[in-house]
Amino acid sequence: MCQLLGLNCATPTDASFSFTGFCQRGGATDHHADGWGIAFFEGRGLRLFVDHQCAAESRMAEFLRSYPLKSRNIIAHVRKATIGDVRLENAHPFSRELWGRHWVFAHNGDLKDYQPRLHSQFQPVGTTDSERAFCWLMQELAKSHAGLPSVEELTLTLRELLPQVRRFGSINFLLSNGDALWAHCSTKLHYLVRQHPFTQATLMDQDWTVNFAELNQPGDRAAVIVTTPLTRNEQWTAFEPDELKVFVDGLPVEVA
Amino acid sequence: MCQLLGLNCATPTDASFSFTGFCQRGGATDHHADGWGIAFFEGRGLRLFVDHQCAAESRMAEFLRSYPLKSRNIIAHVRKATIGDVRLENAHPFSRELWGRHWVFAHNGDLKDYQPRLHSQFQPVGTTDSERAFCWLMQELAKSHAGLPSVEELTLTLRELLPQVRRFGSINFLLSNGDALWAHCSTKLHYLVRQHPFTQATLMDQDWTVNFAELNQPGDRAAVIVTTPLTRNEQWTAFEPDELKVFVDGLPVEVA
Numbered sequence: 199m200c201q202l203l204g205l206n207c208a209t210p211t212d213a214s215f216s217f218t219g220f221c222q223r224g225g226a227t228d229h230h231a232d233g234w235g236i237a238f239f240e241g242r243g244l245r246l247f248v249d250h251q252c253a254a255e256s257r258m259a260e261f262l263r264s265y266p267l268k269s270r271n272i273i274a275h276v277r278k279a280t281i282g283d284v285r286l287e288n289a290h291p292f293s294r295e296l297w298g299r300h301w302v303f304a305h306n307g308d309l310k311d312y313q314p315r316l317h318s319q320f321q322p323v324g325t326t327d328s329e330r331a332f333c334w335l336m337q338e339l340a341k342s343h344a345g346l347p348s349v350e351e352l353t354l355t356l357r358e359l360l361p362q363v364r365r366f367g368s369i370n371f372l373l374s375n376g377d378a379l380w381a382h383c384s385t386k387l388h389y390l391v392r393q394h395p396f397t398q399a400t401l402m403d404q405d406w407t408v409n410f411a412e413l414n415q416p417g418d419r420a421a422v423i424v425t426t427p428l429t430r431n432e433q434w435t436a437f438e439p440d441e442l443k444v445f446v447d448g449l450p451v452e453v454a
Numbered sequence: 455m456c457q458l459l460g461l462n463c464a465t466p467t468d469a470s471f472s473f474t475g476f477c478q479r480g481g482a483t484d485h486h487a488d489g490w491g492i493a494f495f496e497g498r499g500l501r502l503f504v505d506h507q508c509a510a511e512s513r514m515a516e517f518l519r520s521y522p523l524k525s526r527n528i529i530a531h532v533r534k535a536t537i538g539d540v541r542l543e544n545a546h547p548f549s550r551e552l553w554g555r556h557w558v559f560a561h562n563g564d565l566k567d568y569q570p571r572l573h574s575q576f577q578p579v580g581t582t583d584s585e586r587a588f589c590w591l592m593q594e595l596a597k598s599h600a601g602l603p604s605v606e607e608l609t610l611t612l613r614e615l616l617p618q619v620r621r622f623g624s625i626n627f628l629l630s631n632g633d634a635l636w637a638h639c640s641t642k643l644h645y646l647v648r649q650h651p652f653t654q655a656t657l658m659d660q661d662w663t664v665n666f667a668e669l670n671q672p673g674d675r676a677a678v679i680v681t682t683p684l685t686r687n688e689q690w691t692a693f694e695p696d697e698l699k700v701f702v703d704g705l706p707v708e709v710a
Binding site for chain 2: 240241242243244245246247248249250257258261265285286287288289294295296297298299300318319320321322323324340
């Protein structure tokens with residue numbers, strides 16, 4: 199199994215604090231040492247870093263922890279290989295282009311004997327169940343909409359599609375196109391919203407406390423979505439099983 | 455206009471020497487300061503770094519110059535914006551997936567009033583003529599072959615397609631899927647092959663001399679393709695106008 203981290207923010211936000219704690223789970227405080235990756239949207243642009251080394255010891259991860267890349271939508275992953283070898287092409291997040299936008303996907307869970315019919319343009323490069331699920335979702339989204347629909351419409355389509363994946367096993371995932379961040383929980387996922395009045399937080403996995411009141415402006419707001427809570431003194435909300443949430447501008451959006 | 459750098463190698467090769475000289479053209483010794491990018495294939499896997507900052511001053515580029523990423527196919531680009539703003543989504547190289555493989559493309563040249571009919575899955579994310587040309591090439595390759603064809607067949611298809619792009623202007627490009635590297639010259643492109651017996655070389659753009667005999671084994675071989683020669687004491691071969699070459703395992707391959 200793997201661990202997921204997502205940030206969806208009202209203003210471009212530096213993920214160093216969360217990513218630092220998260221990286222410790224890639225081989226130091228936890229056993230997800232079979233690769234890692236992180237994707238940062240900047241407008242429509244995308245920076246995607248993947249590595250098949252252990253996040254806790256990777257020089258690239260170390261560089262990124264110290265390099266202030268600000269983004270409104272960030273997805274990170276540390277991998278514990280189950281299906282698919284430890285190779286670069288099996289490292290999450292995966293990305294594809296659809297409707298002239300980049301889409302990024304990371305998965306935690308196991309889909310057993312999952313061989314969806316991939317009959318269109320989205321074909322896996324690697325050998326993971328996760329990339330197959332991403333390709334299938336992209337294929338079905340492309341069939342459902344002629345061009346980029348609203349966040350609400352996309353959420354409804356994803357809700358319709360997900361039962362077809364879930365029957366093969368567990369699919370906790372994060373998905374973003376730079377406008378919104380979708381988070382789906384099969385078994386385990388938590389989130390919180392950091393906003394005014396900001397408080398201080400201490401990482402679970404490393405001795406680091408940050409006072410967000412000193413670092414943020416009143417208009418800043420960030421939703422942080424993660425497999426298991428990253429900090430010890432903040433209130434994390436657990437997702438319900440089979441719950442899909444969509445975050446825009448740092449807040450969960452209700453879609454009827 | 456922009457500058458291109460490509461490496462196609464028989465064995466995984468560290469591009470630090472060439473990339474260091476090349477980066478100097480991104481704002482220091484030359485005026486291509488509107489972004490840069492570099493793509494490294496590792497098997498089927500891909501690491502793609504893009505930045506809209508100046509390569510000569512980018513901390514990310516500095517990190518990569520010092521970080522020994524070894525690859526058999528590398529494509530780099532420094533950008534002087536002509537068509538399309540200075541934004542992350544307009545930074546080369548671009549990438550797309552086709553037939554379950556990553557494809558990477560970087561372009562130097564100007565295509566005037568170039569609005570090809572993009573009626574299939576490949577749509578530009580940014581606003582450059584370059585990404586439009588890449589999407590059109592991917593679309594036409596996808597229409598020409600049901601699955602991944604041989605390097606020779608792909609070369610023949612590209613040769614057939616290129617006149618349709620060339621009539622809009624100049625298209626010097628590098629393209630790779632990790633197996634081979636295609637290089638097309640409209641106006642300016644040079645290459646050389648470094649192989650046994652290795653000699654020493656000095657960068658044009660920076661005071662750095664390397665003795666490749668000390669760094670390489672007899673089986674190593676690298677083709678280096680670049681807009682203007684990178685070193686002062688090696689023999690560079692200029693491409694002919696409208697010439698398409700394909701490199702495999704560090705050598706140009708003749709395709710009849």
